[in-house]
Amino acid sequence: MTKSRATPSQFHGGAAIEVIDVSKTFQRRGEHLAVLDRISLEAAAGEFISIIGPSGCGKSTLFNILAGLESADGGKVEVNGAVATGASEHFAYKPQKDLLFPWRRVLDNATLGLEVQGMKKKDARQLVEPLIEKFGLTGFEHCYPYELSGGMRQRVALLRTVVQGRQIVLLDEPFGALDYLTRTDLQLWLSSMWEQFHWTVVLVTHDVPEALLLSDRVYVLGNRPASVCCVLDVDLPRPRGLECIGTPRFAELEEVLLTNLRDPERANRSSSIGSAHLIGDGRVDG
Amino acid sequence: MSLSRALTDEIEGERARPDAVTASGAGVPRSRTSRAARAVGTRLSGAWPALLGLAVLVGLWQLVVVLLKVNPTVLPSPARVASQGWMNRSALWQNTLPTIKETLIGIVAALGVSAVLSAAIDLSKPARRVVYPLLVASQSIPVLVIAPLFVIWFGFGLLPKVLVVILVTFFPTTVALLEGFNSTEPEASNLIRSMGGGRFKEFWMLRVPTALPFFFAGLRVAVSFAVMAAIFGEWVGASVGLGVYMELEKNALRTDLVFAAVVVTAALSMVLYGLTFLIQNATMPWYRHSRQIKRIK
Numbered sequence: 001m002t003k004s005r006a007t008p009s010q011f012h013g014g015a016a017i018e019v020i021d022v023s024k025t026f027q028r029r030g031e032h033l034a035v036l037d038r039i040s041l042e043a044a045a046g047e048f049i050s051i052i053g054p055s056g057c058g059k060s061t062l063f064n065i066l067a068g069l070e071s072a073d074g075g076k077v078e079v080n081g082a083v084a085t086g087a088s089e090h091f092a093y094k095p096q097k098d099l100l101f102p103w104r105r106v107l108d109n110a111t112l113g114l115e116v117q118g119m120k121k122k123d124a125r126q127l128v129e130p131l132i133e134k135f136g137l138t139g140f141e142h143c144y145p146y147e148l149s150g151g152m153r154q155r156v157a158l159l160r161t162v163v164q165g166r167q168i169v170l171l172d173e174p175f176g177a178l179d180y181l182t183r184t185d186l187q188l189w190l191s192s193m194w195e196q197f198h199w200t201v202v203l204v205t206h207d208v209p210e211a212l213l214l215s216d217r218v219y220v221l222g223n224r225p226a227s228v229c230c231v232l233d234v235d236l237p238r239p240r241g242l243e244c245i246g247t248p249r250f251a252e253l254e255e256v257l258l259t260n261l262r263d264p265e266r267a268n269r270s271s272s273i274g275s276a277h278l279i280g281d282g283r284v285d286g
Numbered sequence: 287m288s289l290s291r292a293l294t295d296e297i298e299g300e301r302a303r304p305d306a307v308t309a310s311g312a313g314v315p316r317s318r319t320s321r322a323a324r325a326v327g328t329r330l331s332g333a334w335p336a337l338l339g340l341a342v343l344v345g346l347w348q349l350v351v352v353l354l355k356v357n358p359t360v361l362p363s364p365a366r367v368a369s370q371g372w373m374n375r376s377a378l379w380q381n382t383l384p385t386i387k388e389t390l391i392g393i394v395a396a397l398g399v400s401a402v403l404s405a406a407i408d409l410s411k412p413a414r415r416v417v418y419p420l421l422v423a424s425q426s427i428p429v430l431v432i433a434p435l436f437v438i439w440f441g442f443g444l445l446p447k448v449l450v451v452i453l454v455t456f457f458p459t460t461v462a463l464l465e466g467f468n469s470t471e472p473e474a475s476n477l478i479r480s481m482g483g484g485r486f487k488e489f490w491m492l493r494v495p496t497a498l499p500f501f502f503a504g505l506r507v508a509v510s511f512a513v514m515a516a517i518f519g520e521w522v523g524a525s526v527g528l529g530v531y532m533e534l535e536k537n538a539l540r541t542d543l544v545f546a547a548v549v550v551t552a553a554l555s556m557v558l559y560g561l562t563f564l565i566q567n568a569t570m571p572w573y574r575h576s577r578q579i580k581r582i583k
């Protein structure tokens with residue numbers, strides 16, 4: 001495995017990813033638990049896509065497969081057209097918990113990934129320091145995680161994720177545990193960060209407005225065993241700010257997503273609403 | 287009193303910490319020196335009740351001995367122990383030094399042993415299967431029996447005492463380290479793996495720091511047995527040391543000097559115990575404060 005040496009320019013841009021028919025069944029005490037059923041999705045380089053689905057449907061499992069932590073039973077993952085199943089080196093993974101190491105200061109938590117990749121602490125710090133301000137952590141570089149609020153912890157975890165210089169960023173419910181105001185702040189902030197850096201981002205969430213505010217496209221997963229039951233192109237203009245949430249178009253898309261989430265079966269039957277593309281039909285654009 | 291102040295300070299510090307994206311150095315936490323000073327103050331003021339209790343006990347003891355006119359060979363008064371101990375301070379000190387040396391060398395060696403053993407057990411499955419049971423079995427060897435054998439095998443020098451100390455102290459720290467390694471969050475291990483880290487990176491960067499608080503708990507158990515183990519090693523066969531001194535003075539019916547040596551032993555243990563806190567705070571500055579905040583929450 002080659003050791004990737006990240007440079008600041010590598011923090012920009014991303015790679016295209018395609019997930020093709022990935023399935024997964026867990027064996028638990030002799031029982032089979034089918035979790036993922038032929039999941040397919042894709043993101044072009046620099047696209048922001050979201051996966052939304054009921055809790056326990058297998059979203060984190062999909063990320064674990066992408067990050068090479070879990071093996072898939074079937075299907076494959078392609079990055080820039082080349083098979084990358086089980087290869088973690090393309091993905092910067094931010095798990096559901098922030099998982100900051102309490103014994104590392106903010107700056108050292110942010111450099112963790114680079115150090116794991118074999119970079120010297122000093123070099124890693126030099127690489128990360130210019131981003132401290134953008135991540136709203138100025139003045140807190142040398143604090144321990146217990147000194148931070150929930151919102152700041154998430155920003156440190158995001159910083160730790162993106163500085164790894166990997167091509168695709170996987171974010172698993174990054175703002176799930178935050179209060180409403182902090183969450184909205186961070187969503188708008190993440191949106192602006194993405195517009196600057198154009199990472200390829202795959203976001204897992206169960207927050208419908210969050211998915212709409214941030215993504216170019218939303219994949220809705222059904223109940224376990226999860227398969228993609230609806231794909232929605234989000235055609236809201238960018239850059240998106242708070243005002244975007246109040247627009248009629250936002251409300252329309254929100255309703256489509258909610259309908260699909262609450263009752264995938266019924267939504268499938270009356271498939272003409274909005275720009276929802278239902279599996280099996282042709283894509284309907286806004 | 288000062289403890290409660292320290293705690294309220296922590297709460298206020300937490301509340302005052304800004305969480306604005308624009309926070310540009312305005313909310314940097316207070317200086318670390320003032321924190322450290324307060325921590326020492328808290329610790330000292332926390333010791334008062336214990337000292338008071340000790341003073342009451344010693345006073346009662348003195349009273350009983352004086353009132354009942356107890357024979358000093360049976361039970362010397364604290365005053366007598368103190369004055370006789372002071373008069374014999376150079377002999378006491380000359381016998382204390384070797385004991386300190388054996389204890390410290392023994393503890394350091396035991397730490398090395400438990401570091402190697404726990405790392406091997408944590409990193410390799412075969413080692414877990416082979417070494418772990420032996421480790422537990424080693425603790426069923428009675429020190430009473432093995433210590434004299436050490437003297438037969440290794441003579442009257444430093445080595446047999448150090449071995450006794452190692453035998454008694456390596457187990458608590460090894461078990462503590464193993465428990466600590468195992469308390470690592472699986473998600474955190476996955477994070478390191480997703481970053482491309484292997485078993486050894488995970489061990490160094492995650493499992494070892496996670497185990498530190500457990501390790502210090504184990505070290506405190508070990509340290510509280512260590513001085514006693516060294517003295518036992520000496521008692522079985524040595525030419526100098528507190529164990530020898532106690533034995534000689536006991537045979538000379540100088541119970542007061544035996545007690546003086548016991549006081550020195552207790553003081554040694556307490557100093558060692560206190561040292562573990564100092565080392566802990568130096569190696570894990572994040573630990574105490576994060577725990578205080580958790581307790582408040």
Ligand SMILES: Nc1ncnc2c1ncn2[C@@H]1O[C@H](COP(=O)(O)OP(=O)(O)O)[C@@H](O)[C@H]1O
Nearest residue numbers: 026028033035054055056057058059060061062
């Ligand atoms: N390692 C595992 N072994 C067995 N079952 C698992 C494992 N990981 C996850 N599961 C099960 O798979 C299902 C999906 O889990 P997860 O992917 O975490 O859901 P989500 O992230 O969508 O909430 C859950 O029912 C969970 O219990």
Ligand SMILES: [Mg+2]
Nearest residue numbers: 059060096172
């Ligand atoms: Mg999940």
